[in-house]
Amino acid sequence: xxxxxxxxxxxxxxxxxxxxxxxxxxxxxxxxxxxxxxxxxxxxxxxxxxxxxxxxxxxxxxxxxxxxxxxxxxxxxxxxxxxxxxxxxxxxxxxxxxxxxxxxxxxxxxxxxxxxxxxxxxxxxxxxxxxxxxxxxxxxxxxxxxxxxxxxxxxxxxxxxxxxxxxxxxxxxxxxxxxxxxxxxxxxxxxxxxxxxxxxxxxxxxxxxxxxxxxxxxxxxxxxxxxxxxxxxxxxxxxxxxxxxxxxxxxxxxxxxxxxxxxxxxxxxxxxxxxxxxxxxxxxxxxxxxxxxxxxxxxxxxxxxxxxxxxxxxxxxxxxxxxxxxxxxxxxxxxxxxxxxxxxxxxxxxxxxxxxxxxxxxxxxxxxxxxxxxxxxxxxxxxxxxxxxxxxxxxxxxxxxxxxxxxxxxxxxxxxxxxxxxxxxxxxxxxxxxxxxxxxxxxxxxxxxxxxxxxxxxxxxxxxxxxxxxxxxxxxxxxxxxxxxxxxxxxxxxxxxxxxxxxxxxxxxxxxxxxxxxxxxxxxxxxxxxxxxxxxxxxxxxxxx
Amino acid sequence: xxxxxxxxxxxxxxxxxxxxxxxxxxxxxxxxxxxxxxxxxxxxxxxxxxxxxxxxxxxxxxxxxxxxxxxxxxxxxxxxxxxxxxxxxxxxxxxxxxxxxxxxxxxxxxxxxxxxxxxxxxxxxxxxxxxxxxxxxxxxxxxxxxxxxxxxxxxxxxxxxxxxxxxxxxxxxxxxxxxxxxxxxxxxxxxxxxxxxxxxxxxxxxxxxxxxxxxxxxxxxxxxxxxxxxxxxxxxxxxxxxxxxxxxxxxxxxxxxxxxxxxxxxxxxxxxxxxxxxxxxxxxxxxxxxx
Numbered sequence: 001x002x003x004x005x006x007x008x009x010x011x012x013x014x015x016x017x018x019x020x021x022x023x024x025x026x027x028x029x030x031x032x033x034x035x036x037x038x039x040x041x042x043x044x045x046x047x048x049x050x051x052x053x054x055x056x057x058x059x060x061x062x063x064x065x066x067x068x069x070x071x072x073x074x075x076x077x078x079x080x081x082x083x084x085x086x087x088x089x090x091x092x093x094x095x096x097x098x099x100x101x102x103x104x105x106x107x108x109x110x111x112x113x114x115x116x117x118x119x120x121x122x123x124x125x126x127x128x129x130x131x132x133x134x135x136x137x138x139x140x141x142x143x144x145x146x147x148x149x150x151x152x153x154x155x156x157x158x159x160x161x162x163x164x165x166x167x168x169x170x171x172x173x174x175x176x177x178x179x180x181x182x183x184x185x186x187x188x189x190x191x192x193x194x195x196x197x198x199x200x201x202x203x204x205x206x207x208x209x210x211x212x213x214x215x216x217x218x219x220x221x222x223x224x225x226x227x228x229x230x231x232x233x234x235x236x237x238x239x240x241x242x243x244x245x246x247x248x249x250x251x252x253x254x255x256x257x258x259x260x261x262x263x264x265x266x267x268x269x270x271x272x273x274x275x276x277x278x279x280x281x282x283x284x285x286x287x288x289x290x291x292x293x294x295x296x297x298x299x300x301x302x303x304x305x306x307x308x309x310x311x312x313x314x315x316x317x318x319x320x321x322x323x324x325x326x327x328x329x330x331x332x333x334x335x336x337x338x339x340x341x342x343x344x345x346x347x348x349x350x351x352x353x354x355x356x357x358x359x360x361x362x363x364x365x366x367x368x369x370x371x372x373x374x375x376x377x378x379x380x381x382x383x384x385x386x387x388x389x390x391x392x393x394x395x396x397x398x399x400x401x402x403x404x405x406x407x408x409x410x411x412x413x414x415x416x417x418x419x420x421x422x423x424x425x426x427x428x429x430x431x432x433x434x435x436x437x438x439x440x441x442x443x444x445x446x447x448x449x450x451x452x453x454x455x456x457x458x459x460x461x462x463x464x465x466x467x468x469x470x471x472x473x474x475x476x477x478x479x480x481x482x483x484x485x486x487x488x489x490x491x492x493x494x495x496x497x498x499x500x501x502x503x504x505x506x507x508x509x510x511x512x513x514x515x516x517x518x519x520x521x522x523x524x525x526x527x528x529x530x531x532x533x534x535x536x537x538x539x540x541x542x543x544x545x
Numbered sequence: 546x547x548x549x550x551x552x553x554x555x556x557x558x559x560x561x562x563x564x565x566x567x568x569x570x571x572x573x574x575x576x577x578x579x580x581x582x583x584x585x586x587x588x589x590x591x592x593x594x595x596x597x598x599x600x601x602x603x604x605x606x607x608x609x610x611x612x613x614x615x616x617x618x619x620x621x622x623x624x625x626x627x628x629x630x631x632x633x634x635x636x637x638x639x640x641x642x643x644x645x646x647x648x649x650x651x652x653x654x655x656x657x658x659x660x661x662x663x664x665x666x667x668x669x670x671x672x673x674x675x676x677x678x679x680x681x682x683x684x685x686x687x688x689x690x691x692x693x694x695x696x697x698x699x700x701x702x703x704x705x706x707x708x709x710x711x712x713x714x715x716x717x718x719x720x721x722x723x724x725x726x727x728x729x730x731x732x733x734x735x736x737x738x739x740x741x742x743x744x745x746x747x748x749x750x751x752x753x754x755x756x757x758x759x760x761x762x763x764x765x766x767x768x769x770x771x772x773x774x775x776x777x778x779x780x781x782x783x784x785x786x787x788x789x790x791x792x793x794x795x796x797x798x799x800x801x802x803x804x805x806x807x808x809x810x811x812x813x814x815x816x817x818x819x820x821x822x823x824x825x826x827x828x829x830x831x832x833x834x835x836x
Contacts, residue, residue: 050773081773092720093763094770098555098562098690106692107774138555140719154774344742345730364742369734376724376755377731390737417758431735 001194002026002049002162007063009044009053018044020218022063026162029192031185033226035202036215037243037450038420042198045215046164049196051080068161082111085155089167089448091147100126100142100150101135107158125157129183143331145176149183156187165197170448173331173476174204174518181208200450203247203479206263214242230261243450248479248521251537256544265521269528277545278531294470295319295342295360295439300351302337310349311337312494319439324461324471326485326502328478330516334494335474339441342472343369355439368432369441377428378416383408386416386427387434394434405463406430407456422453429457433464440464442473446480458484478520482506482535490515507533551612552719554687558604561688566697567788569685571796575803576681580674582810586666588835589673596680603688613683617676624672625665632664640665691716695776700788705777713764724759728752810836 002025009019018041026032036042047053051072053061065073072080088094097103104122113121126132129149134142142150148168155163165184169177185208188195199205202212212229214222221242222232230250233242249268253261258275262268272278296318303310311334319325327335340346341353344364355363371377380386387399394402403409406426411419416427425445432440440461446454461471461484475481481488481502488505490498498511505511509519526534531543554562576592583589600613630643639659646657685694691712698708732748733741741747771777812825813832821829 047769050769052769052772077769077772078775078777081775084773086769086773088766088770090766093766096716096767096771097692098553102690102692106771106776109692110775136555138550138553140550140553141555158774343734345733362739365737365739371727371731371734373727375759376727377735378755378758379732379735379751390735390741392737417755435737 001028001030001068002196003064003066004045004049005064005066007045007048007065008061009048010060012059017060018218019048022218022220024213024220024223026194026196028161028194029188030211031188031195031209032197032211032213033202033205033209034196034198034213034215035200035242035244037241037452038422040215040243041218042215043166044218046086046166046196046198049080049162049164050084050086051075051077081107082158083160084162084164085158085160086164086166087148087151087155087168089170091144091151094151095139095147095154098138099135100131100137100139103139103150104153104157106154111158121157125153128156128187129153145172145179148172148180152183156191156193159191160193162194162196165195165199167199167448168197169199169201169205173516174478175330175516177201177204181205184208200243200448201245203245206247214244216242227262227264230263234261241452243452245451245454248537249525252522252525252540255537255541265525265528269525272529272544278529279543279545291320291322293318294321294356295472296352296354296357297342298352300341300348300353302334302341302346302348304337310494312341312348315351315494315496317489317496317499319470319472321468321470322465323486324465324473324484325487325489326481327472327474327489327491328476328481328515328517329491333491333515335491336443337494338491339369339443339472339474342439343367343441345369363438365435366438367441368435368437368439370429370432370443370445372443372447374425374428375417377431378424381415382413383416383419383427384412386431389431391431391435393436398434402430402434405460422449422456425449425453426456426460429460433460438470440469440471442471442475444475444477445473446475446477454480476517478506478512478518482520482522490517503533503535506535550719551608552686552722554689556604556606557688558602561603561684562690564688564693565788565792566689566693566695567700568792568796569689570694570697571799573681573685575799577678578803579806580677582807583836584670585835586670586673589670589677593673593677593680596677596684599684600680603684605684605687609683609687613680616679616683620676620679621669621672624675625668628668628671629660629664630658632661632667634663634667637664638662686715686718689715696787709768709771709776710764713767716767717760717763720763721756721760724756725752728755731755806836 004022004024007019007022008017010017022045034042044053048061049065053059054074061073063073064071067080067083095103097106101122104125105118108118108121123132126135129152131146131149131153134146139147139150169180172180184195187193206226209226211224212222212226213220214229222229230246230253233244233246234254236242247263249263249265250261253268253271256272256276258271260271262271298316300312300315301310302312315338327338329335337346341348344360344367353360355366378386380389384399384403387402388394403412408423408426408430411423416424419427429445445457449457458480465471473485485502488498488500488502489496490505490511492515497515498505506520507523509523512519520535522534522536522540526532526540531540534540534543576596580589580592583592600610605613638661640662641660642657643660644651644655644658646652694712694715695708698711699705729745729748729752732751733743736742809828809832813829816822816829
């Protein structure tokens with residue numbers, strides 16, 4: 001179906017080649033996952049396949065791309081568009097028409113199909129992606145997941161032979177990812193469309209793909225079976241990081257030094273039982289830190305204007321210093337509303353919120369709030385200016401120290417929006433931390449981040465916690481919560497259904513399932529091993545000798 | 546109702562959605578020429594009310610009427626207020642004295658500040674012009690699929706890339722409106738003071754950069770998306786020729802009317818300069834009275 005042969009590409013403005021001797025083959029009906037760090041050349045490769053990189057003024061292109069037996073290396077994007085469909089990360093950026101029907105009909109209209117045929121094909125496609133009931137709805141009335149399905153439908157209607165998806169699930173919660181991937185697999189099996197997907201979240205997607213290609217610095221360094229990639233990655237040095245989020249089972253195999261590195265839970269259990277002995281009881285070293293109440297919510301109620309039922313009917317809880325609290329639950333449970341109340345963006349209709357014993361309204365400048373779209377929080381011309389933005393208390397020495405902590409010293413003078421996604425997030429988080437807030441609120445901070453960035457963020461948050469900070473983090477990422485949260489609050493329809501130590505909640509499959517959260521792989525693995533319930537790789541490792 | 550839905554038009558009456566982009570753009574262009582040409586406040590008011598009537602016929606929803614009312618009132622009030630204070634032409638009749646020339650310090654500094662009757666009228670005329678175009682512009686935004694306008698522009702041989710750039714703004718209006726709110730929130734959150742956490746106005750100067758950066762990225766992705774879906778292909782361009790006869794006839798009449806009004810206005814102005822043609826006296830009269 002697709003054969004990329006010895007492909008090189010250099011942008012006109014750069015000296016080095018962004019793509020260096022890329023070789024990639026995809027067979028008809030095959031599904032391939034392509035992963036790699038931000039800036040490794042994945043997007044450039046997609047552009048090359050889509051015909052968006054010419055050889056001339058834009059840059060230098062060498063090698064060949066054969067699609068369905070035709071050399072498309074220098075073909076026009078319109079021509080390639082007849083064979084290849086591309087779905088981008090954010091559906092908002094690619095939808096063009098006003099209604100669902102018009103959006104799907106768009107490509108067929110452009111190809112001069114008669115109206116009657118367009119109608120039949122659009123309805124058929126909408127049915128395949130489960131949007132048939134929303135045909136006449138505005139695209140702006142759809143949820144994020146529905147918009148991504150619509151973006152997929154607008155491409156599928158052209159019956160492409162190859163479907164390219166550029167991080168399509170990076171902004172979805174686990175339930176949304178599962179729904180989208182099930183749909184994609186179904187389409188692949190029914191229509192035989194070859195799929196090339198780019199994504200960092202290999203830990204969540206590996207079960208859907210039998211083949212993975214890994215890119216680093218413009219070259220494909222691995223292209224083969226999914227189950228063999230883990231051993232390959234394990235041999236790589238730290239500085240050769242690929243940004244791939246590995247499954248926890250793989251991390252466990254590495255940590256225990258098992259003879260094989262596998263992702264499949266059952267196989268890992270068998271391997272541990274074969275190669276290691278288990279401790280039935282270990283002494284838990286609880287390091288308790290003196291905490292004090294930082295934030296207190298008393299009978300807080302919030303109702304949106306025009307709504308009859310309150311989104312948050314009656315909430316009471318406290319947040320403490322030296323503590324990371326994760327807020328979890330279904331979409332629409334009221335998590336963002338609660339964060340907005342704590343961030344002072346909205347005021348409760350009833351009840352009281354205090355910070356350090358004083359009314360929250362008078363303490364707003366002591367709260368740091370990192371919103372879900374960190375790019376919209378970048379306001380200055382350089383990274384160092386971002387840290388000092390509206391922060392007169394930050395000395396030059398502190399700024400330098402922050403840049404070091406954020407691993408951004410070499411980018412101090414760079415334009416923040418030109419940095420990679422992970423670096424941009426670190427800049428905003430750094431700007432928040434530089435103000436030394438008493439309470440730090442974070443809304444889905446790990447969305448679309450690669451493994452290395454994730455580790456750096458975790459490190460920053462743990463460091464802030466050690467200094468006495470209180471963190472309230474809204475996340476669907478169970479792995480993140482397992483790794484850093486001391487406490488978990490689960491919200492359902494505006495009510496707290498569980499509030500306890502992280503381990504107690506994250507080892508309770510019933511609560512996790514009823515709240516739309518995925519069960520941590522280490523939980524099922526520890527149950528299968530017959531050891532006490534664990535949620536992190538480190539905990540399981542402690543029971544294995 | 547979300548901010549996004551406020552700036553998109555899927556809820557408009559179906560007849561307005563069915564009108565081709567050609568017709569909508571010609572109506573918009575004709576109104577633009579007429580509002581510039583006509584000076585008579587009553588005629589301008591009729592033009593303005595016509596745009597409002599079109600909103601009624603297009604079944605503009607209540608929440609959009611509210612937004613429209615705020616924008617129109619701000620535009621009219623701003624224009625009348627500024628002209629009332631700073632009207633420089635003569636004759637001018639002071640209605641109120643805000644700062645007397647004799648007032649200590651401010652008097653000699655400003656030379657006196659008055660509210661002029663002629664300034665209010667002049668401001669009303671200018672305000673009606675901008676309000677009419679704002680009202681009609683929003684109507685086009687609220688009833689048009691970006692594809693319609695693109696097809697019209699391409700039918701008139703505008704380069705596809707230029708046409709795309711012109712129309713992308715309409716597609717992004719709902720998203721841009723929502724993101725503006727997000728950026729203001731971000732600015733509030735990054736403010737160092739208690740007041741800054743709730744103020745909106747003090748943050749306005751800083752909203753352009755993040756919005757612009759996002760827009761550039763969005764526009765690039767959207768362009769890639771429509772290119773790969775064959776928008777600039779030959780068959781897509783041939784589609785742009787669909788323009789129903791009835792609409793063509795209506796547009797022809799409207800263009801003719803606009804040309805007649807412009808020509809009569811030019812002739813009237815020329816007559817004032819001394820080139821008077823007696824046979825056109827009735828046209829001069831109509832022009833003087835209504836235009």
